[in-house]
Amino acid sequence: MKNKLIIYVLSLIVFLIGTVEYIITGVIEMIAVDFGVTISEAGLLVTLFALAAAIFAPILIALTINMDRKKLLMATVSVFIISNGLMFISSSFEYALGIRIIQGVSGGITTVVAMAVATRLVEKERRGRAIGIILMGLSSSLVLGVPIGTFFSEIFGWRVLFMLIGLLTILPLLIIYKKIPVIKEEEAVTLRSQLSILKDSKILTALAITLFYVGGYATLFTYITPFLQATSTLSMTEISGILFLAGICSFLGSRVGGQLADAKGSRFTICFGLLLQAVTLLLFALAGINLFVLILVLMIFMVATWSISPAQQLLLVTLVPRNPDIALSINTSFIQFGFAQGSALGGFVIGHTSVLNLNWVGFGTVSMALFLAILLFQKLNSRVETPMITKVKY
Secondary structure, three states, X not given: OOOHHHHHHHHHHHHHHHHHHHOHHHHHHHHHHHHOOOHHHHOXXXXXXXXXXXXXXHHHHHHOOOOOHHHHHHHHXXXXXXXXXXXXXXXXXXXXXXXXXXXXXXXXXHHHHHHHHHXXXXXXXXXXXXXXXXXXXXXXXXXXXXXXXXXXXXXXXXXXXXXXXXXXXXXXXXXXXXXXXXEOOOOOOOHHHHHHHHHOHHHHHHXXXXXXXXXXXXXXXXXHHHHHHHHOOOOHHHHHHHHHHHHHHHHXXXXXXXXHHHHHOHHHHHHHHHXXXXXXXXXXXXXXXXXXXXXXXXXXXXXXXXXXXXXXXXXXXXXXXXXXXXXXXXXXXXXXXXXXXXXXXXXXXXXXXXXXXXXXXXXXXXXXXXXXHHHHHHHHOOOOOOOOOOOEEO
8 A cells, every 4th residue: 555654644643633532531520620610511622522523624624625635734733733732721611612622623624634635645446444544543542542541641630641642743743744745636626516515415315324323323332331231240340341342343443444445345345334233233132141242242333333434434535536525524524413413312212211222222223324325325336437536746
């Protein structure tokens, strides 16, 4: 694979961004005490980051579509570095909330542009693998970044962690400056042409697939700890170990999904992943009978879910070869909305029925995604696409 080092550098940046996004969950009590707010109020630091990434990042990517991707990456990574320094000196909770919005926007744009750049720096048949490597950075932030960052914060304080991440991000920024070539569209892209992709029923269907499969995942996994407690006699220490294994499986899923998308195609990978995801959600109903089966089902569930994402991103790049950045940014927004939908739906289920029903609701949501995928791929089978060539200047 060409430019392999650069792809891994981009993955490192996404890892650092993911750590900054998710680390709040590990240090939320420290932050609440430091700012004198409740834990639920401190949770706004997570919500605002996600909403900023979901809402503002696509708009800014659309407005900068004709800008050199290298310059855009350098600008957003620089803003991300500065925002971490500002978090270190934040004097009030309201000030921190504003900084989280800046982090969400800069981090969201950087993640999307990193994936788009990765697809342009590798061979066509390696694009799925490149996206998978970028997404490995995101899943790695859950496996390694959050627990290591939490441990570090307990020793040195949560503010020092943000400063450290900002300093660590300087190195990949320098590599971007030295190694990534100028990447611009051969022809100017108008805002109207960008918005036109949302009129395409195929694009909307693909985005709906993202919304439902992520929603089905989040419906269960947001409340996986109480679900495991209700289906087994596991202690919190044992559950922590299981969740660590689940994180490793999400990491493997991103890698396997990218490789499978290159080898078998994005359509096969998406359908296979959705089918496996749906089956494992059904099997959760029986998993409580045996602890080994419960753990096995959860591990397969994580691999299946995370294998879909690189294939789904590759599908959108294929559907919108002229504006991959726009398609990827909107899809990233739908991923964030999917998490919000799933967590809200799961909360409703727990509040009105039982935590043991989460897998059934998740199964219904993922089944909708699988149904839409089948309809979409049947429609695409009758269409022959001509790929556009992006001009890359060295």
